Amino acid sequence: MCKIQLAVFLGILGLCTPDCSRQTCDEDSNEFIQYREDVVVADAIFTGAYVGIARMVQRVNADENGYPTTAIAVIVKHKENDSISTNHLWNVEHNLSPDNCSGENRPYAPFGVTESDNYTTFCSPSTPEYCMLGDIASKSNLTSVGNDAAQWFTVPDLPLVGPLSVIGRSISIRGAERSNNRFACGNIRLNIRMTDAREVKIPVKLTEDTTVDGLSSIRSRIARNHRIPLARLQTAFRATSFSKGCTQISFLVFGKHDVGHKPSGGSKDCENPPPPPPRDDEKLKHPPNGKHQDGMNKGPMEPKPPKEDKYQYTAVADAIFDGALQGIVRMEQRISPHSARQSLTQVTVRLQHSGNDSETSNHFVRVETNPASGECDSNNTIYSPFSNENKSSQANYSLYCTDATPDHCVLGDITSKSQAISVGKDVANIFSVPLLPLLGPSAVVGRSVAVYGAGGSSAKAACADLVLNKRATRAKVVKVPVKIPSEFTHKMLQDLKLDISRYMAVPPAAIHTTSAFDTLTEGCTLIEFLLFEKENYRPEAVQRLAGGGFDLKTLTPKGCSSMISKPYTGRANLSKSNCLFTYLLSFLLVGIICFW
Structure with a gap:
């Protein structure tokens, strides 16, 4: 009976104690989604006689031998003038090249195809398998060079991933009217910022007999060991980019699939531990070799579909204009x-x-x-958190910064990343803008929006502050006191958010800061966080957070009591009477049980 009394008493007493045992270790990033499917993105930047960019985009595919077509956006012009020239040959070359194309290089042809006398007879857009793999012009079309000459091409058999990847090679553009002289070269680099994947490296031991098929089987084995769909695990290496023996092979993992800190599927001789053996109750459900115990080959087991979003939050910010222009600019972002x-x-x-x-x-x-x-202030410049200089004023900025290549734009350049607007009665402009964060270390909330004059004018017509719409955002605003050290980094701000999410026992995506990194100065300060209302926050935990009651490690606000309006002194003050009532009730219940 005494044990029962004690259990009832402790259970009721637990109502006054916040439950912070559930921790979330999810990590999030300040990157952005530009493409709505799993794609690999690579760029070649030209700075020679021709300047501009060639962006390559390819959907991922389960079969490395059947590459989907690659979409290429080419925006290139003459460096010295705005003339337009046509019929330029262009191709992928085997090695990296300097900007001026000095030195020898050869077209990329891993299958031994050469430019023989009858090459053009067999090689065409309808028969690309007879072309050199890097011969873009023959497999699609010639390109043009000139001001505002933006072109899209679809090129078959041009892999961005796998043993025959063109990433790490170069693109050369030749002279006009089918000239063979190389005028501009750009090295092809993986754009990891626009490729929604993370890179993992797995040690593998290669021998003299290792073939391209052998490399593909390594990928299949790793995908099977970690139950990842084959299309969501892509090799980010080339067959000629590593030596024999133990080497690190890079893989791109799309989605939220977990390969752990020690991915399995590599070589045991390279100090890579084998995957743990399955439990007895899993041997039939997930056979390690793709065969069931009855000996029948059922094929690789399909992984479970990803969970649907349980939480969905929306941040809303408004800029209200009440001057030469009147109206509103509203920004909405889902998280x-x-x-x-x-x-x-x-x-x-x-x-x-x-x-x-x-x-x-x-x-x-x-x-x-x-x-x-x-x-409007002429000294107020466009928001550019990733560079100390204003890239928008650089020569050829419009070539690199377009709606197809927004990661080459200044972050605050809305028009270049989307479209210009119209102004007038009953005129509405609705469009989507990539790389424009409302929250986080590079937040645009708290800054201002400038609308320029008509006809592409460089003069500002009206300006307004961009303010968080707290009613539409439906989040609780909490100002967290911290003491910022002299060497404050982005990682410290990100770690602070993860620590708060663990204290509050909610996913990191439910907590966001509106205090941008460049607005935080050394010393005692308040960092504003949004706690979205779809989570059930305990009042005591919120008060403890705002009152400096959490241990924030190096950011703990020691000596900053003057800026804390309601310092945390222990258990929440607002719940003392409730806890006292709970204590009395618990003793009363224990007495009734004993009497009974």
């Missing part, structure tokens, strides 16, 4: 804890001229670094 990257930001612009109903077009829109307070 999911099951996505490693943040989504596109939807921008809605409804502006009209003050005093008249005229309609004008081709207005540029930009996010500027500092608040505007209703007035």
Whole structure:
């Protein structure tokens, strides 16, 4: 009976103690989704006689021998003038090349195809298998070079992943009218920022007899060991990019599939431990060799489908204009804890001229670094957190920065990454913008929006502060006191968010900061966090967070009590009376049980 009394008493007493035992270790990133499917993205930047970019995009595929077509966007112009030239041959070359194409290089032809007398008879867009693998012009079309000459090509048999990948090689553009002289060369690099995957390295021992098929079987074995769909595990290496013996092979893992800290499937001789043996109750369900105990080959077991998003949050920010232009610019961004990257930001612009109903077009829109307070300041520059200089003023900026290559744009350059807007009565502009974070270390909330004059004018027409719409965002705002050290890094800010998520026992995606990294200075300060209302936060935990009651390691606000309005002094003050009532009730219940 005494044990029962004690259990009842402790159980009721637990109502006054916050449950912070459930921890979440999910990591998120300040990267963004540009493509709505699993794709590999690679870029070749030209800075020679021709300047610009060639962006290559390819969907991932389970079969490395049947590559999907590769889409290539080419935006290249003459370095010295704005003339337009046509019929340029271009191809992938075997080795890396300097910008001026100095030195010898050869077309990439891993299957031994050469440019023989009858080459053009057999090689064509309809028969690409008879072409050299790197011969882009013959498998698709010739390209043009000139101002605003943006072109899209679809090229078959041009792999971005696998043993025959063109990443790590180069593209050369030759002279006009089918000239064979190489005028510009750009090395092909994986754009990991736009490729929604993470890289893992697995040690493998290669021999003199290792073939391309052998490399593909390694990929299949690793995917099977970790129950990853084959299409979501891609090799990020070339067959000629490593030597014999033990070597590290890079793989791209798409989605949220976990390969652990020690991925299995490599070579035992390279100090890679084998996968743990399955339990007795799993041998039939997940046979390690793809065969069931009855001897019948059922094929590799299909992994479970990914879980659907349980949580979905939306951040909303508004810029209210009340000057030469009147109206609103609204930005909305959805956030999911099951996505490693943040989504596109939807921008809605409804502006009209003050005093008249005229309609004008081709207005540029930009996010500027500092608040505007209703007035435009010529010293307020475009928001560019990843560079100390304003890239938008550099020569050839418009070639590298487009809606197809937004990662080469300044972060606050909305127009270049999407479109210009129109202004007028009952005119609405609705569009999506990549790489425009409303929250996080590079947040645009708290800055300002500048709308420029019509016709592509460089003069600012109106400016307004971009403010978080707390009512539409439906999140609780908590200002966390911290003491920022002199050597404050992005990682410290990210670790702070993960620590808070563990303290609050919620996914990291449910907690976001609106205090951008560049606005935080050394010393005692308050960092503003959003706690989305779809989570059930305990009042005591929130009070403890805002009152400096959590151990924030190097950021613990020691000596910063003056900026804390309600310091945390132990258990939450607001719950003392409730706990006292609970204690009395528990003693009363124990007495009733004993009497009974």
